[in-house]
Amino acid sequence: MDRVVMPTQNPAERIHNFKEVALGFTPSLALEEASRCLGCKNPPCMAGCPVGVKIPTFISQVKAGDMDGAYRTITIDNNLPAICGRVCPQEHQCENLCVRKVKLGGSVAIGALERYVADWALDNGVMPEKRDSNRFKVAVVGSGPAGLTCASDLAKAGVNVTIFEALHEVGGVLVYGIPEFRLPKELVKKEIAKLASLGVKIETNVVVGKTIFVHELLDEFDAVFIGTGAGLPMFLGVKGENLSGVYSANEYLTRVNLMKAYEESSSTPILKGKSVVVVGAGNVAMDASRTARRLGAEVTLVYRRSRAEMPAREEEILHAEEEGIKFNLLTNPVEILGEGGKVSGMRLVKMALGEPDASGRRRPVVVEGSEHEIKCDQVIVALGTSPNPIIKNSFKDLAFSPKGTILADEDGKTNVDRLYAGGDAITGAATLILAMGAGKKSASSILNQLQSAEK
Amino acid sequence: MEKFQILSKTDLCPRVKEYVVYAPMVARHAKAGQFVILRTDENGERVPFTICDYSRENCTVSIMVQEVGATTMRLASMKVGECLKDFVGPLGNPTDLSQFDSILLVGGGIGSAVIYPQAKQLKAENKNFEIILGARNKDLFFYLDEFKSLAPTHIVTDDGSIGTKGLVTDKINELIGEGKRFDVIFAVGPLPMMKFVAKLATNLGIKSIVSMNSLMVDGTGMCGCCRVTVDGKVKYACIDGPEFDGSLVDYDEAITRSSTYREIEQTHVCNIRG
Numbered sequence: 218m219d220r221v222v223m224p225t226q227n228p229a230e231r232i233h234n235f236k237e238v239a240l241g242f243t244p245s246l247a248l249e250e251a252s253r254c255l256g257c258k259n260p261p262c263m264a265g266c267p268v269g270v271k272i273p274t275f276i277s278q279v280k281a282g283d284m285d286g287a288y289r290t291i292t293i294d295n296n297l298p299a300i301c302g303r304v305c306p307q308e309h310q311c312e313n314l315c316v317r318k319v320k321l322g323g324s325v326a327i328g329a330l331e332r333y334v335a336d337w338a339l340d341n342g343v344m345p346e347k348r349d350s351n352r353f354k355v356a357v358v359g360s361g362p363a364g365l366t367c368a369s370d371l372a373k374a375g376v377n378v379t380i381f382e383a384l385h386e387v388g389g390v391l392v393y394g395i396p397e398f399r400l401p402k403e404l405v406k407k408e409i410a411k412l413a414s415l416g417v418k419i420e421t422n423v424v425v426g427k428t429i430f431v432h433e434l435l436d437e438f439d440a441v442f443i444g445t446g447a448g449l450p451m452f453l454g455v456k457g458e459n460l461s462g463v464y465s466a467n468e469y470l471t472r473v474n475l476m477k478a479y480e481e482s483s484s485t486p487i488l489k490g491k492s493v494v495v496v497g498a499g500n501v502a503m504d505a506s507r508t509a510r511r512l513g514a515e516v517t518l519v520y521r522r523s524r525a526e527m528p529a530r531e532e533e534i535l536h537a538e539e540e541g542i543k544f545n546l547l548t549n550p551v552e553i554l555g556e557g558g559k560v561s562g563m564r565l566v567k568m569a570l571g572e573p574d575a576s577g578r579r580r581p582v583v584v585e586g587s588e589h590e591i592k593c594d595q596v597i598v599a600l601g602t603s604p605n606p607i608i609k610n611s612f613k614d615l616a617f618s619p620k621g622t623i624l625a626d627e628d629g630k631t632n633v634d635r636l637y638a639g640g641d642a643i644t645g646a647a648t649l650i651l652a653m654g655a656g657k658k659s660a661s662s663i664l665n666q667l668q669s670a671e672k
Numbered sequence: 673m674e675k676f677q678i679l680s681k682t683d684l685c686p687r688v689k690e691y692v693v694y695a696p697m698v699a700r701h702a703k704a705g706q707f708v709i710l711r712t713d714e715n716g717e718r719v720p721f722t723i724c725d726y727s728r729e730n731c732t733v734s735i736m737v738q739e740v741g742a743t744t745m746r747l748a749s750m751k752v753g754e755c756l757k758d759f760v761g762p763l764g765n766p767t768d769l770s771q772f773d774s775i776l777l778v779g780g781g782i783g784s785a786v787i788y789p790q791a792k793q794l795k796a797e798n799k800n801f802e803i804i805l806g807a808r809n810k811d812l813f814f815y816l817d818e819f820k821s822l823a824p825t826h827i828v829t830d831d832g833s834i835g836t837k838g839l840v841t842d843k844i845n846e847l848i849g850e851g852k853r854f855d856v857i858f859a860v861g862p863l864p865m866m867k868f869v870a871k872l873a874t875n876l877g878i879k880s881i882v883s884m885n886s887l888m889v890d891g892t893g894m895c896g897c898c899r900v901t902v903d904g905k906v907k908y909a910c911i912d913g914p915e916f917d918g919s920l921v922d923y924d925e926a927i928t929r930s931s932t933y934r935e936i937e938q939t940h941v942c943n944i945r946g
């Protein structure tokens with residue numbers, strides 16, 4: 218029995234719209250896929266899930282038609298399943314360890330089933346349960362997956378939570394980074410409505426470290442969680458990088474996603490390139506490429522390693538290829554060329570893979586005499602991000618690594634009493650599920666600390 | 673009063689208005705040299721404006737806005753009592769002139785509004801300073817009496833309709849020629865003006881500080897839209913600035929970057945004006 222393939226919007230059509238690409242399982246497809254799960258006694262898949270979702274249990278509930286039960290099972294460990302089902306790198310996590318992977322028709326589509334259950338719950342208005350006790354006050358800084366998860370767990374335990382978010386909308390990367398066609402913003406809104414129903418207060422337009430300081434929050438609240446992410450974009454450091462027409466992926470995606478620059482009604486401008494080069498090969502690079510494609514461009518992706526090393530989710534790479542994104546692999550930019558201050562092309566070199574480096578991947582080395590030029594009118598740089606220095610510069614008591622990430626232990630504890638941190642702010646740019654896991658751990662250690670202080 | 677409510681709106685000169693906005697959290701920590709980012713409405717873009725004045729008691733922040741594009745015109749059409757959709761700040765680093773004893777403040781165009789809080793602060797600190805204000809003609813000045821009450825104020829216009837005819841750089845040369853000495857020139861205004869003031873300052877062996885009014889989106893270091901080259905390195909105006917050593921800024925690059933959306937902006941404005 219082969220893995221059931223999720224229906225998708227046809228590529229020729231979808232490159233002209235921002236609607237969701239992957240359409241989700243129908244009830245019959247879901248049932249068919251759920252019945253492929255062997256219900257292993259010692260399920261290997263669970264070891265691959267950073268938050269330990271009870272995968273065979275929820276799948277057996279889907280099989281039995283107990284959707285409510287399946288949803289409750291998932292949400293014990295995962296507060297944002299509709300989102301994780303769509304954007305987790307399942308092929309490197311749970312699905313990588315599924316016993317069906319190699320010889321039995323492919324791994325069970327765990328992510329797709331998780332999404333199916335979560336979408337059912339959102340459509341049916343299933344709301345989380347809340348315990349009313351309101352004994353403690355906790356501030357959560359940043360409203361990405363780490364902050365949202367921490368806030369939700371604390372609120373469910375009866376804590377008074379206030380989220381402080383710098384931007385005008387809640388969701389972090391979920392609203393400014395990941396595009397509509399991969400993660401509909403309606404869905405993020407519904408998840409956030411659940412938080413509000415738990416009594417979580419949300420203060421947007423507050424930059425902690427500017428509008429209000431961490432020490433003030435520590436005075437006012439019993440504990441503080443920092444989940445400010447790793448938003449600061451890195452650039453190539455080559456000549457021509459500040460020409461007009463060179464964007465960081467964050468700027469490009471923020472203009473399009475958060476500010477809706479693709480809609481006529483939006484006042485936020487975006488340059489629509491005809492021939493766009495995207496540098497990088499992670500999820501962010503795929504999102505930027507596919508967004509540029511939808512805004513009408515021919516898109517070439519430039520990456521210095523080979524296809525096997527591309528860090529993006531497999532599904533995103535496939536979808537990008539289907540949409541006609543050209544992959545220019547083993548190639549690296551050395552200069553962005555300009556005319557009258559605007560991008561006109563790029564000078565590149567060919568690379569070859571040498572000995573493995575610290576990351577275990579083979580190190581790309583420049584091929585002598587391989588310099589060449591291509592024409593383009595826009596460049597989007599997606600090389601990764603690091604934490605912004607606002608908290609660091611405004612709160613000297615807190616310990617940071619040389620890379621600018623906050624130092625925190627397994628439980629999210631920092632060197633400052635009652636101050637916790639998690640997500641990309643402590644790991645550097647990573648994944649949604651790791652950020653959620655960190656938010657969860659911190660919520661439980663915050664509860665422990667507050668409850669034991671009370672005794 | 674509601675969050676981000678416009679409490680007053682005053683015409684300062686043609687196409688320039690001062691808005692006083694109710695924003696308790698912004699007013700609480702605001703300092704001279706910092707800025708806010710606002711959105712007028714749900715479909716609005718995020719645009720930065722320098723904080724021109726603030727009152728911690730009244731919980732208000734003042735900004736001065738020249739009507740140059742779609743957003744600033746939309747703002748001009750808003751009435752007293754209406755609320756802005758978003759208003760976040762104070763962003764960027766406050767001005768720090770504490771290491772200097774004698775200071776020359778130079779403001780060009782709407783930039784003169786921006787040096788008003790610095791002038792107030794220097795006066796409060798009992799610092800030795802003078803002010804040069806420059807603009808195209810006499811209609812473009814405001815706060816003149818206030819400036820004059822704070823320090824010796826020199827006025828320059830392109831057409832000589834008020835003050836001396838000429839450029840702010842001419843006035844700087846004149847003051848230096850009279851034997852006046854300054855430790856630093858603090859210049860805010862259009863990019864070409866800051867470029868020439870900084871160049872002159874370097875030639876005169878005086879340190880200069882300029883305030884970069886880059887295009888921005890988030891204002892928290894997340895997008896890199898505001899990047900400027902300073903001393904050959906990439907800096908973010910929103911978190912490393914907005915003020916930089918005037919002798920080290922790549923102005924020509926900043927000028928082309930600032931015109932990135934000029935064409936698009938022009939069509940937007942035409943649509944509004946009909």
Ligand SMILES: Cc1cc2nc3c(=O)[nH]c(=O)nc-3n(C[C@H](O)[C@H](O)[C@H](O)COP(=O)(O)OP(=O)(O)OC[C@H]3O[C@@H](n4cnc5c(N)ncnc54)[C@H](O)[C@@H]3O)c2cc1C
Nearest residue numbers: 359361362363383389390394425446640641647648649652
């Ligand atoms: C385009 C893109 C695509 C991605 N695709 C995937 C994917 O497919 N799968 C996957 O697993 N991961 C993906 N990731 C990574 C994933 O989104 C992040 O790892 C995750 O969002 C980190 O969550 P976080 O809560 O730590 O931080 P963030 O989501 O970055 O949220 C941090 C929030 O804090 C706010 N903030 C920052 N500073 C302050 C301050 N001083 N005061 C107040 N608020 C502040 C920010 O505005 C932001 O809203 C992607 C990332 C990007 C950018």
Ligand code: FES
Nearest residue numbers: 891893895896910
């Ligand atoms: S405005 Fe986005 S980084 Fe400065």
